[in-house]
Amino acid sequence: MSHPHDDIEDSGYDDYQLMAEAIGEILIDKGLFRAAELRRTVEAIDAITPALGARVVARAWIDAGFRERMLADVNAAARELGIDAGPIPIRALANTPGVHNMIVCTLCSCYPRLLIGLPPDWYKSRAYRSRAVADPRAVLAEFGTVLPDDVAIRVHDSTADLRYLVLPMRPPRTDGMDEAALAALVTRDSMVGVAVIDR
Amino acid sequence: MTDRLQPGTAVRVRAAFPPGHVRTPFFLRGKNGRIESLAGDFPNPEELAYGRPGLPRRALYRVVFRQSDLWPGYPGKTADTLVADIFEHWLDPVP
Secondary structure, three states, X not given: OOOOOOOOOOOOOOXXXXXXXXXXXXXXXXXXXXXXXXXXXXXXXXXXXXXXXXXXXXXXXXXXXXXXXXXXXXXXXXXXXXXXXXXXXXXXXEOOOOEEEEEEOOOOOOOOHHHHOOOOHHHHOHHHHHHHHHOHHHHHHHOOOOOOOOOEEEEEEOOOOOEEEEEOXXXXXXXXXXXXXXXXXXXXHHHHOOOOOOO | OOOOOOOOOXXXXXXXXXXXXXXXXXXXXXXXXXXXXXXXXXXXXXXXXXXXXXXXOEEEEEEXXXXXXXXXXXXXXXXXXXXXXXXXXXXXEOO
């Protein structure tokens, strides 16, 4: 987990942070965009929350046709709800009683950012990226997620040009709930696949 | 573009270690899996990373591996699997 002081102490830039800062300054100097536009873009990226993905999941729970369209093309299904999931193709991974899906990016930190926001620190850590593929059941247990032995775990490594979103199973005893109430049950971690939704 | 690999085809990931920007994880190189599906055709990231167009596009496959084939002494269950997206030029059919 993160160390609370890291975020409030300026501890110097590493090489990659320096390069990012330098490229930003150069592009602003060259007039490709203005500092305020860069700030607004960063602000917009930071403002994305898992609530967007949760709306897509909740709609899939109540609308079988939407669920089929989501499984075929998440970006197009999100667009039906007025949500811009961006140009990178996102695939839905539907959990079933026999298969639990979880996502990782062993090479970097690929993540469905336009639907659930920026990845948490642990998702980017070397520990998660290496252990999620080699011993996923132990990682899940550390997140408090213990799956029965007869549930197969399928780990999806976002190695290239696709992004993944786990479609969790609709929890039991939710029959009378409306779409907004269902969406409120859907957590970020359930859409990454390190948790299940147990009300 | 080479012939499409059909779902279910047994494949081996090339055990090659070229320098550069490669999206094939080390832990999968030399491992056997099966084609799950075709993900689409995408510009080659090994070219894109150096400012080249990455064309022609390359087929990108979803390849499923049995975890017990990836890790000696895998501590999970035999039905556990891993899926990764691997470009066609990193896959050889297994006879």
